[in-house]
Amino acid sequence: MSAGTSTSLTAARWGAGEIFAVVLLAGLALVPVISAAIGQPFYVTLFTRIVIYALAALGLNLILGYGAMVSFGHALYLGIGAYAVGILSFHGIDNGWAHLGAALGVGAVVAVVIGFVCLRTSGMAFIMITLAFAQMFYFFAVGLRQYGGDDGLTIAGRSDFGLFTLASNNALYYFAFVLLLLCLFVFRRLVNARFGMVLRGCRSNERRMAAMGFPTLRYKLTAYVISALVCVVAGVLLANLAKFASPSTMAWQTSGELIVMIVLGGMGTLIGPVAGAAALLLLEEVLAGWTQHWMIILGPLIVLIVLVAKKGLFGYVVEWDARRRARHGASS
Amino acid sequence: MTLGLFLTQVLNGLQLGILLFLLAAGLTLVFGIMNFVNLAHGSLYMMGAYFAAAAFGYTGSFLLAGAFAIPATMLLGIIVERVALTHLYQRDHLDQVLATFGLILFFNELVRIIWGPASVYMNAPAVLTGTVDLFGLRYPAYRFAIIGVGLAVALGLYLLIHRTRVGMLIRAGATHPEIVSALGVNVRGLNTLVFGLGAALAGLAGLMAGPIVSVQSGMGEPILILTLVVIVTGGIGSIRGAFYGALIVGLVDTIGRAFLPLLLREVMERSVAQAAGPAIASMLIYLVMAVVLAIRPQGLFPVKHG
Numbered sequence: 001m002s003a004g005t006s007t008s009l010t011a012a013r014w015g016a017g018e019i020f021a022v023v024l025l026a027g028l029a030l031v032p033v034i035s036a037a038i039g040q041p042f043y044v045t046l047f048t049r050i051v052i053y054a055l056a057a058l059g060l061n062l063i064l065g066y067g068a069m070v071s072f073g074h075a076l077y078l079g080i081g082a083y084a085v086g087i088l089s090f091h092g093i094d095n096g097w098a099h100l101g102a103a104l105g106v107g108a109v110v111a112v113v114i115g116f117v118c119l120r121t122s123g124m125a126f127i128m129i130t131l132a133f134a135q136m137f138y139f140f141a142v143g144l145r146q147y148g149g150d151d152g153l154t155i156a157g158r159s160d161f162g163l164f165t166l167a168s169n170n171a172l173y174y175f176a177f178v179l180l181l182l183c184l185f186v187f188r189r190l191v192n193a194r195f196g197m198v199l200r201g202c203r204s205n206e207r208r209m210a211a212m213g214f215p216t217l218r219y220k221l222t223a224y225v226i227s228a229l230v231c232v233v234a235g236v237l238l239a240n241l242a243k244f245a246s247p248s249t250m251a252w253q254t255s256g257e258l259i260v261m262i263v264l265g266g267m268g269t270l271i272g273p274v275a276g277a278a279a280l281l282l283l284e285e286v287l288a289g290w291t292q293h294w295m296i297i298l299g300p301l302i303v304l305i306v307l308v309a310k311k312g313l314f315g316y317v318v319e320w321d322a323r324r325r326a327r328h329g330a331s332s
Numbered sequence: 333m334t335l336g337l338f339l340t341q342v343l344n345g346l347q348l349g350i351l352l353f354l355l356a357a358g359l360t361l362v363f364g365i366m367n368f369v370n371l372a373h374g375s376l377y378m379m380g381a382y383f384a385a386a387a388f389g390y391t392g393s394f395l396l397a398g399a400f401a402i403p404a405t406m407l408l409g410i411i412v413e414r415v416a417l418t419h420l421y422q423r424d425h426l427d428q429v430l431a432t433f434g435l436i437l438f439f440n441e442l443v444r445i446i447w448g449p450a451s452v453y454m455n456a457p458a459v460l461t462g463t464v465d466l467f468g469l470r471y472p473a474y475r476f477a478i479i480g481v482g483l484a485v486a487l488g489l490y491l492l493i494h495r496t497r498v499g500m501l502i503r504a505g506a507t508h509p510e511i512v513s514a515l516g517v518n519v520r521g522l523n524t525l526v527f528g529l530g531a532a533l534a535g536l537a538g539l540m541a542g543p544i545v546s547v548q549s550g551m552g553e554p555i556l557i558l559t560l561v562v563i564v565t566g567g568i569g570s571i572r573g574a575f576y577g578a579l580i581v582g583l584v585d586t587i588g589r590a591f592l593p594l595l596l597r598e599v600m601e602r603s604v605a606q607a608a609g610p611a612i613a614s615m616l617i618y619l620v621m622a623v624v625l626a627i628r629p630q631g632l633f634p635v636k637h638g
Binding site for chain 1 (some may be wrong): 363426433435436442557563
């Protein structure tokens with residue numbers, strides 16, 4: 001009896017969703033240790049990519065999942081982060097704080113302007129316009145002949161943060177991982193705060209929120225800018241990982257993949273995009289190992305996911321847990 | 333800068349605009365009547381170009397290539413609509429965007445498997461390989477043909493939409509789908525018809541573009557994004573908006589790329605203008621779109637309801 005109550009108590013505090021999140025993050029924390037133990041340093045690079053895309057997907061999910069603003073152009077902000085590192089390094093500045101500062105500064109200005117124009121529309125037009133703006137910067141980057149144009153820009157060394165550098169792969173991995181944890185923590189506070197409530201209110205009925213006196217545009221624009229800046233940071237990390245910044249970073253396929261990650265993991269949840277990023281990139285890795293034409297499998301798979309599996313991985317874990325508990329409650 | 337050069341660029345812009353109109357008309361019709369966004373429209377254009385190039389390779393005749401490519405693209409569009417997209421009409425835009433994104437990946441890889449990664453070429457019909465002398469201005473006959481075909485299609489679409497029973501149903505279906513359905517019209521069939529029409533226009537665009545661009549995997553996306561700019565600028569769902577939007581985008585893009593670098597050289601240092609000119613010129617149409625949206629969020633020629 002007492003054992004039964006204690007499990008139900010822990011179960012109340014620790015649903016399958018929380019356990020899923022903790023296991024996923026603990027697994028990510030151990031990646032460098034495990035890959036060193038099995039002598040496969042390649043996995044650190046792969047998982048650095050996963051953590052970086054998880055961060056970007058998390059950022060996009062703030063507006064896509066919680067605000068129902070489907071931005072099909074967030075690769076643009078990855079590109080701004082990457083080019084901030086690339087261009088500053090090209091001029092011999094390898095200070096990481098300068099990289100981050102420049103990236104965030106430029107990113108904020110661009111996001112405010114673009115967000116302001118895009119948020120005048122909603123629904124379909126919003127999707128198309130965000131896509132078009134990302135494409136505009138893509139062509140801008142292609143036009144930057146001084147900085148490599150179409151071919152992109154090789155970066156001599158990774159960012160140097162004074163106290164630490166990102167020179168070793170493990171340092172970069174843990175730096176990205178800590179930023180991911182930080183972002184998860186801040187977002188958890190944010191979406192449950194008044195700000196997040198207003199945002200979610202706009203998702204279900206913006207007109208009513210406006211009628212209640214909330215300046216909805218201001219809230220949505222703030223969310224847009226925050227989500228863009230998270231992607232900018234991910235872009236800085238991405239440039240450090242690849243030691244390369246090129247227009248292809250902001251190709252529209254990248255924006256599409258970010259959305260796929262969110263939907264695959266679970267929209268409007270915190271850990272969902274992280275799980276989705278891991279799932280999609282690992283899947284791509286496996287498929288690419290099978291055949292060079294792996295996109296012929298991935299494409300229809302995306303269609304299938306949209307048609308039948310809309311809740312995402314995390315959504316199914318939570319649903320399974322709820323069903324299990326309902327069964328458990330009925331039987332006892 | 334001579335007047336002749338300027339006129340040539342205007343004609344080039346017109347020709348790009350007409351090509352964009354062929355795509356934008358299909359996309360905006362599908363959006364208007366089904367409230368569905370089909371990002372794979374660019375893939376249909378690509379498939380049209382490949383079908384045309386393949387048929388041209390076998391027969392050597394441009395007309396036969398067209399006779400094969402347009403129905404084939406239409407059929408492909410209808411199959412795709414029946415198999416995948418018809419399940420998405422009731423879903424939100426995010427689902428539609430994602431599913432059609434998956435289709436783009438599929439088609440791009442498919443043509444890479446079938447036709448290989450290198451570009452495929454096809455020639456313009458022999459009759460149209462020369463140039464036309466227009467008041468002393470020599471301009472390729474084939475590009476004139478594109479403009480002519482596009483204008484004919486625009487006229488045909490106008491007559492179809494405004495002068496026929498089907499067109500009346502399409503207009504009614506765009507604004508009041510439930511009532512049209514309640515009156516006993518087969519809306520499912522109407523949807524397929526409109527989708528097939530859009531696919532056929534995409535196929536026609538692919539055929540016409542075949543001889544002047546390189547037919548390769550991924551050729552649909554840049555033009556798809558231009559098409560999105562066109563219909564956002566013109567007003568989503570409106571054929572008239574698609575027509576004027578396409579001409580505006582085509583002309584601004586072409587003339588901007590040709591003359592903006594020269595113009596910048598007048599006001600800036602040569603080296604700065606050299607570096608910034610092409611970059612700014614390629615951003616021009618997006619700036620036009622942003623200005624239009626800032627002033628009229630619903631586009632320049634929105635659909636009139638009621």
